[in-house]
Amino acid sequence: MSQSPSFLEPRSQIDDPSSPVARFGADEPLVMDAGMALAPWQIAYQTYGTLNTAKSNAVLICHALTGDQHVANVSPVTGKPGWWTTMVGPGKPVDTDRFFVICANVIGGCSGSTGPATINPATGHPYNLDFPVLTIRDMVRAQAALIDRLGIASLFCVLGGSMGGMQVLQWAASYPDRVFSALPIAAAARHSAQNIAFHEVGRQAIMADPDWRGGNYLNEGTRPSKGLGVARMGAHITYLSELALHRKFGRNFQDRSAPTFSFDADFQIESYLRYQGLQFVERFDANSYLYVTKAMDYFDLAAEHDGILARVFKGSATRFCVISFTSDWLFPTSDSRAIVHALNAAAASVGFVEIESDKGHDAFLLDEPEMFSAARGFIDAAARARGLS
């Protein structure tokens, strides 16, 4: 926590030309839940806005499974706008004119932070499956080291959706004194059996691809794009809702009014899914997909507290706001309710907003005015409570 931002490494031209990277050497290993100490390691991140003199206006955004640090800037990989420009920016609920906003690529990811595609200094080859299997807590530990490096003792707010929401909860659990307010959206305190099942199908699809090469595809010049594409297609269905799919695609045929009686993409929904798969493999690493899905599967915040979630948050002074969406069947409202009940049982400060939406889990990434107004209200109130202008 002693170094100021001026001590940071310059932007890495190798790992990600557009993001600053915080590097940690052999003397600063990342001790992981699997028991290994990762060193050296690095974390790539973006910031927006200005840290105030009191360093009290820092907001950490945690990204979801396939997200990255480019929350509010054009992605250098896809050329598309940041993934949450509706939520983060000047005048937005997370107002970059007021707050110093940080978003870091998760450890295990593939957007500049150390992950399975990183060169293992011990071998000179990518880690591949020698990379330690990681947890949400490992991701948060790495973020805490970054926050230390940025010289920030306490975060004004930590927020994120889906796996990002898991990190928010883990932050509040691991570092209660460093989180003034927490906003988990479309999240859960533990991954369900059904969600583990869907993830496992995706992993098996990747591992079934002979171009995966037992995880060593980077050494062998192949890419398991077909397997990763199938994994993405399956996962994508779970991010939507039956009603959203029906409204958007229904049983409409692709450019035709009749079936082709072939295995071409006959229906619009088939064509859409194939496109999602193709797009995804251009920007994501297959081994990262294995590691990050596994981290989500392992997530069970109450496991070390005899399954009693309230104990996790006992004595917490963090202000919480929990948001869920009615049509989200991947992280259903009942999961958010369980968090709220636990926080209430722990006598924590908590608000709960269940938003009526037919857009499914992905609603947190979409234009949901009620989400924006709930987030804005919660953040504004927290800012007043912290004495931020």
Added chain:
Amino acid sequence: MSQSPSFLEPRSQIDDPSSPVARFGADEPLVMDAGMALAPWQIAYQTYGTLNTAKSNAVLICHALTGDQHVANVSPVTGKPGWWTTMVGPGKPVDTDRFFVICANVIGGCSGSTGPATINPATGHPYNLDFPVLTIRDMVRAQAALIDRLGIASLFCVLGGSMGGMQVLQWAASYPDRVFSALPIAAAARHSAQNIAFHEVGRQAIMADPDWRGGNYLNEGTRPSKGLGVARMGAHITYLSELALHRKFGRNFQDRSAPTFSFDADFQIESYLRYQGLQFVERFDANSYLYVTKAMDYFDLAAEHDGILARVFKGSATRFCVISFTSDWLFPTSDSRAIVHALNAAAASVGFVEIESDKGHDAFLLDEPEMFSAARGFIDAAARARGLS
């Protein structure tokens, strides 16, 4: 309809050693919705019980996507009991002491009926993807030809679950005068966008497997077992419910109390799914999976009636009973309600039983006492109405 059972071909030792097979020659082509005439072709089936003199006690069971004709006898392939011995047998709701029960492998399947693995007489090689893409109506046409061959003018009852229920509805729509009573269970009058999406992921998983060889794996001595296994794993999740998965597996680890921090099957649910995939590829043909899922996707009974399902059943004298399960999210109760509403609008005779169950779509194959009593009551009443003892 002129030939009696004695004219049937003997059991085929090649296609299926345990099932009688009805063969149709070049003069009896199966005219398919895709516009092709399939000839020669054959249909493998099982029967139970005795056809009465009036030939008025015949019951047709329609099987689901991965089912076969072995509804109430030990499967010669798996050595396991028939797939619906709880419903069909002496003293069971479909009482083989009273009824002559027929179950045929669907056209396009892989259990003795003509399908993509059948030798194409024009080439001397398996049809593979030259087999015409088929529809639920084609399956029903083939069954009608079998029923003709068996000398049965009218079926006392047609019943089945899932894709079997689609066939039941198609029977009632295509041959209203030949269906005295109809019992579609956990079915729908059209496949939803979400269900098409899940099927497409499964198909892509198969096609992504290089051992699929563009569909020609039988010629090349390979089998796309990995792709088919992934397809089955994904589909299997949709047959259950979140609650059933939670109750059965929860987040329990496999033989251990702690995570392995590896990509082994850590959780019981992972191990269970992998086992389901492995079992399935032993008994099912990958191309059949492509064809039969596609047939389900095409199913939209009202499509030729401007989307108005009631018109399909206008003037129908068939007695219907529609059964659904509360936790079935693949063919949700709302789909069954739509059928019931249409039948009511068509002034048809219809009963509706929504069964409280947390077992998901697969409930129709499981021990569901309410389903058995509903089926028994419906069938008994229909039997009285038909003057069957």
